[in-house]
Amino acid sequence: MNNGNGEAYWKANVRLMITLLIIWALVSFGFGIVLRPLLAGISIGGTDLGFWFAQQGSILVFLVLIFFYAFRMNKMDREYGVDEQ
Amino acid sequence: MDQYTLNLLVIGASFALYIGIAIWARAGSTSEFYAAGRGVHPVMNGMATAADWMSAASFISMAGIIAFGGYDASAYLMGWTGGYVLLAMMLAPYLRKFGKFTVPEFIGDRFYSSSARMVAVVCLIVASVTYVIGQMTGVGVAFSRFLEVDSATGLYIGAAIVFVYAVLGGMKGITYTQVAQYCVLIFAYTIPAIFISLQLTGNPIPPLGLFSDHVGSGQPILATLEATLRDLGFTTYTERHDSMLNMFLFTMSLMIGTAGLPHVIVRFFTVPRVADARTSAGWALVFIAVLYLTAPAVGAMARLNIMTTMWPNGVQGEAISEADLPQWFANWQVTGLLAVEDKNGDGKIQFYNDKSPADSPVMQTATERGWQGNELTTFNQDILVLANPEIANLPGWVIALVAAGGLAAALSTAAGLLLAISSAISHDLIKGAINPNISEAGELMAARISMGVAIAVATYLGLNPPGFAAQTVALAFGIAAASIFPALMMGIFSTRINNKGAVAGMLSGLLITVIYIFLHKGWFFIPETNSFTDADPLLLSIKSTSFGAIGAVINFAVAYFVSNATEEPPAEIRDLVESVRVPRGAGTATTH
Numbered sequence: 083m084n085n086g087n088g089e090a091y092w093k094a095n096v097r098l099m100i101t102l103l104i105i106w107a108l109v110s111f112g113f114g115i116v117l118r119p120l121l122a123g124i125s126i127g128g129t130d131l132g133f134w135f136a137q138q139g140s141i142l143v144f145l146v147l148i149f150f151y152a153f154r155m156n157k158m159d160r161e162y163g164v165d166e167q
Numbered sequence: 168m169d170q171y172t173l174n175l176l177v178i179g180a181s182f183a184l185y186i187g188i189a190i191w192a193r194a195g196s197t198s199e200f201y202a203a204g205r206g207v208h209p210v211m212n213g214m215a216t217a218a219d220w221m222s223a224a225s226f227i228s229m230a231g232i233i234a235f236g237g238y239d240a241s242a243y244l245m246g247w248t249g250g251y252v253l254l255a256m257m258l259a260p261y262l263r264k265f266g267k268f269t270v271p272e273f274i275g276d277r278f279y280s281s282s283a284r285m286v287a288v289v290c291l292i293v294a295s296v297t298y299v300i301g302q303m304t305g306v307g308v309a310f311s312r313f314l315e316v317d318s319a320t321g322l323y324i325g326a327a328i329v330f331v332y333a334v335l336g337g338m339k340g341i342t343y344t345q346v347a348q349y350c351v352l353i354f355a356y357t358i359p360a361i362f363i364s365l366q367l368t369g370n371p372i373p374p375l376g377l378f379s380d381h382v383g384s385g386q387p388i389l390a391t392l393e394a395t396l397r398d399l400g401f402t403t404y405t406e407r408h409d410s411m412l413n414m415f416l417f418t419m420s421l422m423i424g425t426a427g428l429p430h431v432i433v434r435f436f437t438v439p440r441v442a443d444a445r446t447s448a449g450w451a452l453v454f455i456a457v458l459y460l461t462a463p464a465v466g467a468m469a470r471l472n473i474m475t476t477m478w479p480n481g482v483q484g485e486a487i488s489e490a491d492l493p494q495w496f497a498n499w500q501v502t503g504l505l506a507v508e509d510k511n512g513d514g515k516i517q518f519y520n521d522k523s524p525a526d527s528p529v530m531q532t533a534t535e536r537g538w539q540g541n542e543l544t545t546f547n548q549d550i551l552v553l554a555n556p557e558i559a560n561l562p563g564w565v566i567a568l569v570a571a572g573g574l575a576a577a578l579s580t581a582a583g584l585l586l587a588i589s590s591a592i593s594h595d596l597i598k599g600a601i602n603p604n605i606s607e608a609g610e611l612m613a614a615r616i617s618m619g620v621a622i623a624v625a626t627y628l629g630l631n632p633p634g635f636a637a638q639t640v641a642l643a644f645g646i647a648a649a650s651i652f653p654a655l656m657m658g659i660f661s662t663r664i665n666n667k668g669a670v671a672g673m674l675s676g677l678l679i680t681v682i683y684i685f686l687h688k689g690w691f692f693i694p695e696t697n698s699f700t701d702a703d704p705l706l707l708s709i710k711s712t713s714f715g716a717i718g719a720v721i722n723f724a725v726a727y728f729v730s731n732a733t734e735e736p737p738a739e740i741r742d743l744v745e746s747v748r749v750p751r752g753a754g755t756a757t758t759h
Contacts, residue, residue: 092748096660099256106252110245110422115414118407127378128387129405136241137463138374141248141456148255148452152445155260159442164749166440 091162098154102147110140170563174313177567178574181351185575188344209443213450215345216434218352220451221458222298222580223305224640226352227573231551232638233466234473237404240466242418246644248452248459249418250425253652255448258426259435261659261747263444268436269587270429270651271595277658279740280666281600286673288591290650291429293681294643295584296621298428301640302329302581303629308549309573311502318502319630326626328574329581330619348575353457355572359556359565360461363468366559373464381471392471398482399474400520400529404467410708417641420715424644427652429591430583441750469551472558477518477543486515486542495557504547505554511539518543588621589614628691641712642684649676649718657726662744664726665736672726680718687711 113121118132126134159165168176225247233240265273270291275284303322306329311321357373364376368388381391393404402408409417425431434451435444477487489509499505507516521541523529532538553573556565593614598605605613650673657664657672664672687704688711689696701710709717746752 088745088749095748102256103252106249110249110418111415114241114245115411115418128390128393129378133238133241133389133405134378136238137244137377138460140245141459144248144252145449145452145456147252148445148449151256152442152449155445156442159750164751166442166750166753 087162088164091158091164094158094162095155098151098158102151105143106147109135109143114140168563170566171313171315173563174567174570177564178313178571181571181575184347184351185344188347191343209438209447210450211342211346212434212438212443212447213452214349214454215342216431216447216451217454218345218349218575218579219434219583220431220455220580221349221352221576222640223302223309223573223577225455225458225462226356226576227305227308227552228301228549228638228640230462230465230469230555231548233463234470234551235548237402237467238407239409239414241463242409242414242421243641244459244463246418246421247425248455249422251448251452251455253422253426254431254435255445258432258652258655258659259444259448260441260750262432262655263435263438263441264747264750264753266436266753268433269590269595270432270655271591271599274654274658274669275595275599277740277743278654278664278666278669279737280670283654283666283670283673284595284599286670286677287651287654288595290646290673290677291591292588292621293677294424294427294647294651295429295588296625297646298640298643299581299584299588299621299625300628301638301643302577302584303625304639305549305573306577306581307629308502308504308547309553309570309577311504312499312550312553313570315498315501318504321502322626322629325577326622326629329578329585330622332578332582345579348579349454351568352572352575352579353454355568355575356458356465356552357461359559359561359569360465360468362561362565363472363555363559364464367468367471373468374460377464377467388467388471392467392474395471395474395478395482398529399478399518400523400527402520404470413708413710413713416709416716417713420645420648420713420719421641422648423652423719424646424648424715427647427650427655428644429647429651430580430587432655433587441753465552465555469555469558473546474518476558477516486517488515490514492516493557493560495554498557499550499554502550504545504550506543506545508542508544510542511537513537516542585618585621589617592617638712642688645680645684645712645715645718646677648715649680649722653719653722653726657723659744659747662741663735664730665733667733668726668728668730671729672722672724675725676718676722679721680714683714683718684711 113132114136118130118136121131124131229243232243262273267273267276271284271287274287275281303326306325307318307322309321310316310324311318314321314324360373361371364373365371367381368376368379369382370376370379377388379388380386381388384391389405396403407414435447438444438447476493478484479487489507492507496505496507509516517538519529519533519538519541521533553569556569593610597613598610653676654669654673657669683705685691685697687697687699687701699705701712704710
């Protein structure tokens with residue numbers, strides 16, 4: 083493996099990871115807990131959107147995040163020539 | 168056929184299924200026994216991981232905590248699922264590339280130190296034993312009800328079955344057994360939920376039912392529940408009552424603890440390829456999410472059902488007569504986990520919050536109507552899921568199925584944890600340090616003895632558990648969060664952290680967290696030896712279950728400063744870290 087390639091691959095990986103972790107924190111710690119008062123106006127099924135994010139929404143977003151990460155990384159593995167052969 | 172026989176039949180049939188699969192799978196391949204999941208499709212591996220992961224805490228305890236905690240209990244839902252995001256991105260692919268089999272092995276190699284490996288063994292054992300206590304609590308509750316004995320006897324029977332199952336049977340490693348256990352537990356969990364959701368909302372999908380209208384009143388389920396609770400002086404369901412700080416830290420502890428628990432991590436060591444480690448984490452979360460999206464619906468709907476049972480004429484009308492209490496009351500009173508007492512002798516059972524402030528409307532109502540305190544004196548939250556089908560008047564086979572599901576959840580997790588404990592002792596401690604020349608038979612014997620000791624300790628502590636099953640398990644997550652996760656993460660994401668930094672970090676994270684827990688829950692969980700309570704904790708509003716996140720920060724900080732003050736790791740360690748970061752060159756996983 084070419085070392086420069088490995089370094090660029092790792093940087094791209096960390097960049098993708100940080101982006102996805104920001105979304106991860108936003109839906110759970112953000113919408114679900116700290117920012118819930120901001121969503122208080124949006125009502126859903128007898129409560130507000132923050133409650134929905136805390137009990138359902140964040141879990142659904144987590145699922146999307148993992149599969150998106152797996153999909154992007156599997157593509158990146160090939161682009162940078164570091165995939166398993 | 169009576170319920171007792173039906174329970175025994177269904178539980179017996181589920182066990183016959185697991186054993187049958189184990190025999191069939193073992194005949195096919197013996198190496199499967201050691202390397203669970205190798206050559207298994209990521210979807211199957213995900214399903215088996217989900218069975219390993221979802222324990223008595225998720226199955227038996229969590230919905231009860233949600234039912235009585237409402238919004239505050241969302242920390243469990245987000246925490247126990249959000250950790251998989253961390254696992255998929257920060258640990259699983261790199262640990263798979265590393266290609267060894269135990270967590271202490273990675274820590275020992277990466278930090279080129281057998282003391283680091285030993286510290287990791289200690290962290291793993293403390294976290295796993297605490298976790299097993301939670302399983303024992305759940306198993307005890309399940310057996311006490313279905314065998315109609317008191318909860319201590321239920322615990323002993325449960326411990327005996329776990330012992331036979333994990334120690335003598337040794338069928339933990341067989342992926343297809345766990346796939347079967349997943350199927351049993353998920354059917355057992357969702358079928359009653361679907362029935363109840365249909366009864367209450369007409370919507371057969373529980374997660375949608377939770378946000379639908381109640382068929383009786385036409386109001387949303389959550390609004391109906393909220394109004395009833397408010398009238399009776401209970402804390403409201405959808406509002407936050409915990410402090411924001413504690414809820415934040417608790418969620419964080421559960422998330423990083425999830426990513427740091429050894430029995431889950433090892434499942435990703437053995438998938439065929441690095442790419443599969445990423446997708447396996449995703450599939451595991453898909454199967455876990457089925458239960459986790461159902462649990463909040465079960466919690467809210469069961470709470471509403473209990474309120475309607477106790478107040479059949481509405482909260483303005485008369486409470487239920489003691490003579491009219493449904494059969495499930497009598498069934499559960501045997502276990503001592505449910506109790507009523509007609510304090511004012513009016514033949515009716517008033518269920519309300521008698522701890523409300525004296526000037527609150529409910530207390531005035533109580534005075535006017537001659538109530539002399541809450542008469543549903545004991546309602547152990549851990550019985551909620553198991554009693555749920557009875558509460559909703561579902562047929563007997565559903566009740567039996569739920570019993571089998573709860574046992575599948577507890578047994579699969581307990582067996583996974585005990586395997587992690589015993590491999591840490593026999594493989595990392597004895598073979599890795601004390602006696603490298605130990606024979607294979609000797610290693611196996613050491614593994615079995617350590618499992619037996621772990622079960623005995625957990626049973627003893629399970630008699631006086633530090634909390635409901637899910638709360639005890641939450642403590643285990645705090646310990647894993649403070650000790651194992653930071654060491655693994657720094658081992659992958661930093662080339663600068665050295666042996667001294669890692670050891671100092673793990674030890675300080677573990678010790679400070681354990682001491683904080685013992686100060687609040689009693690030393691070694693022995694009752695009455697605590698100096699603080701979670702209602703009035705030592706630091707701000709941080710409960711002992713939430714302290715893992717602080718412990719993790721301490722671990723990171725100590726490791727960083729100690730490493731920077733001491734020498735850099737040798738060049739071959741830098742090469743090792745760089746090699747785990749790229750998938751290319753990952754061999755097939757090797758067995759011990």
